[in-house]
Amino acid sequence: MKAAILRSPKNITLSEIQTPLSPRxxxxxxxxxxxxxxxxxxxxxxxxxxxxxxxxxGHEYAGEVLMVGQGVRNIKxxxxxxxxxxxxxxxxxFCILGKPQLCERRxxxxxxxxxxxxxxxxxxxxxxxxxxxxxxLDYRDAVLVADTFxxxxxxxxxxxxxxxxxxxxxxxxxxxxxxxxxxxxxxxTIIGTARRERPIKIAKELGVKYVLNPDKEDAVxxxxx
Numbered sequence: 001m002k003a004a005i006l007r008s009p010k011n012i013t014l015s016e017i018q019t020p021l022s023p024r025x026x027x028x029x030x031x032x033x034x035x036x037x038x039x040x041x042x043x044x045x046x047x048x049x050x051x052x053x054x055x056x057x058g059h060e061y062a063g064e065v066l067m068v069g070q071g072v073r074n075i076k077x078x079x080x081x082x083x084x085x086x087x088x089x090x091x092x093x094f095c096i097l098g099k100p101q102l103c104e105r106r107x108x109x110x111x112x113x114x115x116x117x118x119x120x121x122x123x124x125x126x127x128x129x130x131x132x133x134x135x136x137l138d139y140r141d142a143v144l145v146a147d148t149f150x151x152x153x154x155x156x157x158x159x160x161x162x163x164x165x166x167x168x169x170x171x172x173x174x175x176x177x178x179x180x181x182x183x184x185x186x187x188x189t190i191i192g193t194a195r196r197e198r199p200i201k202i203a204k205e206l207g208v209k210y211v212l213n214p215d216k217e218d219a220v221x222x223x224x225x
Contacts (some may be wrong), residue, residue, distance in 0.1 A: 002060070028072055031063050041058065064159055067158055072126050085147050108154060131146070151177070152174050156178050156181040169193050171193065175192060193210070193213070195215050
């Protein structure tokens with residue numbers, strides 16, 4: 001299979017490597033349909049975030065399960081899936097406390113285990129990592145759900161109550177996802193800030209009532225007014 005391998009900072013090769021076809025008991029093999037580029041991938045490429053080299057980059061992915069290990073029960077070949085950016089053990093103190101993102105033995109796709117910039121992925125602890133998606137959800141849309149959208153959704157869910165006004169400073173991919181989440185959760189008014197025309201246009205389509213450009217107006221004053 002082909003894979004984008006980060007061998008050292010600023011040194012990526014598109015290489016032909018062996019396809020993983022022998023899953024262990026808790027593993028699944030996923031045929032990657034879509035993979036997205038995250039800001040973390042850029043930090044890794046530049047050497048700003050340490051990685052275990054060589055490693056296949058990528059942690060945002062959607063695909064079809066090709067095969068599973070004998071211990072995997074809830075995921076089966078043919079399932080359409082997305083997955084977490086990491087695999088947590090489920091046994092350490094943080095996992096037991098419901099904070100798997102702090103897992104003491106976490107495996108991070110594209111950082112210390114191979115990630116999604118490849119034709120196929122080997123997924124350890126598959127039942128903790130993979131989530132099935134419905135047939136009507138396109139892979140291209142689904143790829144953004146597990147990382148980009150959930151990051152924004154979790155933040156908005158903790159801060160916003162129905163009927164409240166929300167200010168989003170910066171309408172990049174996370175900010176636009178936050179706008180969508182806020183609309184779903186019943187925000188009365190959504191305000192956003194952006195400098196580029198494309199995110200401004202998308203924000204208005206998503207229901208952001210006021211989009212302020214801090215390069216052209218006093219955004220702080222307008223928000224306070």
